[in-house]
Amino acid sequence: MKQRKVSKDSGADFGNPQLSDRSKNSSDTDEHDSKPHHQQKKRRKKSKVTRWSCIDTCCWFIGCVCVLSFVLAVLYHAIPESVPQFVAEKINGPLPDPPGTMLRKEGLLAKHPVVFVPGIVTGGLEMWEGKPCAHGLFRKRLWGGSFGKIYTRPKCWMEHIMMDNETGLDPEGIRVRPVSGLVAADYFAPGYFVWAVLIENLASIGYEEKNMYMASYDWRLTFQNTEVRDASLSRIKSTIESMVQTNHGNKVVVIPHSMGSLFFLHFLKWVEAAPPMGGGGGPDWCARHIRAVMNIAGTFLGVPKAFPGLFSAEAKDIAVARAIAPEILSSDVFGFQTLQYIMRVTRSWDACMSMVPKGGDAIWGNASWSPEEGYDCSQKRSSTENMTEDTIASANSVPQECADDDSAVVKGVHGKPVAHYGRMVAFGKEAAVLDYSALHKKETPPKTPPSNRTMNSSASCGDVWTEYQEMEWDNIEDIASREVYTAGDLVELLRRVAPKLMARAEENWGFGLADDLSDPKYQHFRHWSNPLETMLPNAPELEMYCLYGVGIPTERSYIYKISPPTDSCYIPFRIDGNAKGDSEGCLKGGVQFVDGDETVPVLSSGFACAKLWHGKTRFNPAGSPTFIKEYNHSPPANFFEGRGTESGSHVDIMGNFALIEDILRVAAGQTGDQLGGNRIHSDLLNWSERIKIKL
Numbered sequence: 001m002k003q004r005k006v007s008k009d010s011g012a013d014f015g016n017p018q019l020s021d022r023s024k025n026s027s028d029t030d031e032h033d034s035k036p037h038h039q040q041k042k043r044r045k046k047s048k049v050t051r052w053s054c055i056d057t058c059c060w061f062i063g064c065v066c067v068l069s070f071v072l073a074v075l076y077h078a079i080p081e082s083v084p085q086f087v088a089e090k091i092n093g094p095l096p097d098p099p100g101t102m103l104r105k106e107g108l109l110a111k112h113p114v115v116f117v118p119g120i121v122t123g124g125l126e127m128w129e130g131k132p133c134a135h136g137l138f139r140k141r142l143w144g145g146s147f148g149k150i151y152t153r154p155k156c157w158m159e160h161i162m163m164d165n166e167t168g169l170d171p172e173g174i175r176v177r178p179v180s181g182l183v184a185a186d187y188f189a190p191g192y193f194v195w196a197v198l199i200e201n202l203a204s205i206g207y208e209e210k211n212m213y214m215a216s217y218d219w220r221l222t223f224q225n226t227e228v229r230d231a232s233l234s235r236i237k238s239t240i241e242s243m244v245q246t247n248h249g250n251k252v253v254v255i256p257h258s259m260g261s262l263f264f265l266h267f268l269k270w271v272e273a274a275p276p277m278g279g280g281g282g283p284d285w286c287a288r289h290i291r292a293v294m295n296i297a298g299t300f301l302g303v304p305k306a307f308p309g310l311f312s313a314e315a316k317d318i319a320v321a322r323a324i325a326p327e328i329l330s331s332d333v334f335g336f337q338t339l340q341y342i343m344r345v346t347r348s349w350d351a352c353m354s355m356v357p358k359g360g361d362a363i364w365g366n367a368s369w370s371p372e373e374g375y376d377c378s379q380k381r382s383s384t385e386n387m388t389e390d391t392i393a394s395a396n397s398v399p400q401e402c403a404d405d406d407s408a409v410v411k412g413v414h415g416k417p418v419a420h421y422g423r424m425v426a427f428g429k430e431a432a433v434l435d436y437s438a439l440h441k442k443e444t445p446p447k448t449p450p451s452n453r454t455m456n457s458s459a460s461c462g463d464v465w466t467e468y469q470e471m472e473w474d475n476i477e478d479i480a481s482r483e484v485y486t487a488g489d490l491v492e493l494l495r496r497v498a499p500k501l502m503a504r505a506e507e508n509w510g511f512g513l514a515d516d517l518s519d520p521k522y523q524h525f526r527h528w529s530n531p532l533e534t535m536l537p538n539a540p541e542l543e544m545y546c547l548y549g550v551g552i553p554t555e556r557s558y559i560y561k562i563s564p565p566t567d568s569c570y571i572p573f574r575i576d577g578n579a580k581g582d583s584e585g586c587l588k589g590g591v592q593f594v595d596g597d598e599t600v601p602v603l604s605s606g607f608a609c610a611k612l613w614h615g616k617t618r619f620n621p622a623g624s625p626t627f628i629k630e631y632n633h634s635p636p637a638n639f640f641e642g643r644g645t646e647s648g649s650h651v652d653i654m655g656n657f658a659l660i661e662d663i664l665r666v667a668a669g670q671t672g673d674q675l676g677g678n679r680i681h682s683d684l685l686n687w688s689e690r691i692k693i694k695l
Contacts, residue, residue, distance in 0.1 A: 099661040100204025108668040110206035112253045113243035119258025124179035163348040184216035197655040220349040222508040223266040251291035261298030262529040269528035286537035294545040301604040302357035305555040313343035353505040360488035365422030368436035371687035377586040429579040431483040546609035549648020551633035554596025599650035611688040617695040627672035
């Protein structure tokens with residue numbers, strides 16, 4: 001018979017009724033006493049749960065977005081490839097054949113070898129040598145691909161992707177180099193194509209790696225330093241020579257994108273210049289080796305948004321984010337993803353300076369006028385097809401009173417004053433919209449007495465130190481008190497806030513407009529990537545194309561304010577996100593917009609072909625033919641169209657079927673005239689005529 005086990009305490013209580021009663025009473029008392037304690041605990045827990053900070057909201061939102069994106073990506077890739085196409089066809093009708101398939105049916109086949117020149121940030125970078133924190137990352141991508149190293153080793157990643165702030169070259173013990181081959185820039189990230197669609201269509205008419213070449217380079221360096229460190233220019237030269245020789249003497253068609261247009265413009269001068277500064281190819285090298293240069297979304301005259309990126313580490317999107325959540329980007333919430341870190345890294349990339357607006361007030365306008373003044377953001381433009389040379393010279397001539405009257409008051413869509421584009425940076429909306437005569441008479445507010453205060457010391461700011469921490473506060477106030485800065489003032493303004501960056505920049509870049517191109521100083525490499533300070537090669541048969549998207553609001557000028565301090569190492573200037581125009585105006589969130597491809601204004605992409613190089617000019621002495629092809633932006637109709645086949649935006653245009661068709665036809669042997677000449681939708685010709693420079 002099994003005995004039931006009884007605990008020692010239970011047995012004692014069981015055998016003693018008094019103890020049992022006492023124990024019971026004690027238990028009741030303990031339970032009664034513990035009730036308030038439990039209730040307090042619950043209240044404390046409840047109060048903890050109800051606390052919900054901005055950080056919690058952001059983390060929750062980011063988590064939801066990531067989970068939703070992951071689920072959608074899994075579902076999208078899980079379904080057969082024919083399903084999205086089937087759905088898209090049901091919604092929009094049958095999809096057109098890709099350009100490569102269509103042209104192959106016409107009988108067009110590969111003829112000229114093709115060279116791709118990627119722009120800034122789209123080319124992959126991989127590690128060849130690093131610090132101990134980067135162990136295991138040899139020849140792994142630090143830029144491009146999945147960007148996984150940003151999340152797993154953020155500060156280590158920052159340390160390796162940044163250049164030395166004194167030399168602009170590799171920091172000691174670090175070697176990050178460009179990825180080679182077509183894979184260097186076919187996709188920027190998984191599923192996000194750059195050159196892949198164009199490469200696939202070229203393959204459809206017979207191209208393969210023997211007659212296609214990706215001229216990858218380290219887009220962080222100055223163009224001349226890509227040769228000094230990596231011999232990138234020499235490799236491009238030898239590859240082009242080999243391609244011409246092995247393809248029956250057919251010259252190459254070069255296709256630069258974005259900043260790649262400036263890089264290749266530099267190459268055109270370098271390759272014919274004498275050593276040691278140049279490649280020693282001789283004065284006829286370009287004429288013997290290059291059939292056409294088809295610039296896609298070229299940044300020839302610079303990009304206005306490059307300035308706020310260097311000045312305050314922001315642009316339109318950052319300004320919007322700050323307006324929604326002011327403290328998130330101004331503090332060290334994520335440990336490293338702050339504007340101070342962004343500024344420190346980007347100011348070490350010397351190539352960013354190549355895209356600061358060039359030509360000064362003569363090109364971009366001043367406080368009283370600009371070429372695009374009076375532009376209506378809501379107005380639709382009609383295209384101008386098949387324009388002849390005579391038509392380009394006379395089309396859309398500007399009324400003389402507009403060209404000559406610098407004090408004309410420009411009104412908006414409904415007769416309201418608008419911000420003036422020529423005022424690239426204005427401190428306060430009033431300074432941006434005031435008529436020039438009123439602005440000139442406006443009294444400057446009194447400054448606070450000198451205090452010789454500095455922002456902070458570099459030691460106290462540590463890793464997030466920027467050059468602002470070495471400035472006296474009086475200089476910060478002095479910059480804001482001037483109120484208006486034009487394109488001609490931007491370089492001087494950067495000298496004040498980023499002296500180390502500008503010390504390197506002025507050794508490598510030219511930002512002006514040459515009076516006399518025969519002056520020996522313009523033979524220096526610092527002028528070679530500025531189309532206003534250099535000449536095209538002596539190659540009369542070399543065709544220059546300007547291909548770019550239009551119809552998208554693009555950043556042109558900015559309204560700033562002094563930023564209230566958030567910490568000891570903050571950035572003292574920011575775009576004023578509260579500065580807005582009317583609902584149909586071009587001023588939104590402190591940014592003044594104009595026509596372009598969302599990144600590059602029309603003026604920068606098209607002016608060189610429309611006027612600077614058009615016909616025989618001092619910038620194009622051989623009279624190389626120029627052609628302009630604008631592509632009106634049309635966003636995808638639905639999710640299943642992906643990024644669309646008619647996009648005009650800066651990167652998505654690389655999948656634009658009309659653009660791809662034009663490129664394939666030239667690569668197959670057709671000329672710009674056979675393509676139908678110029679196709680212009682914007683006010684480019686009108687704006688170009690307003691710019692009065694010696695040709």
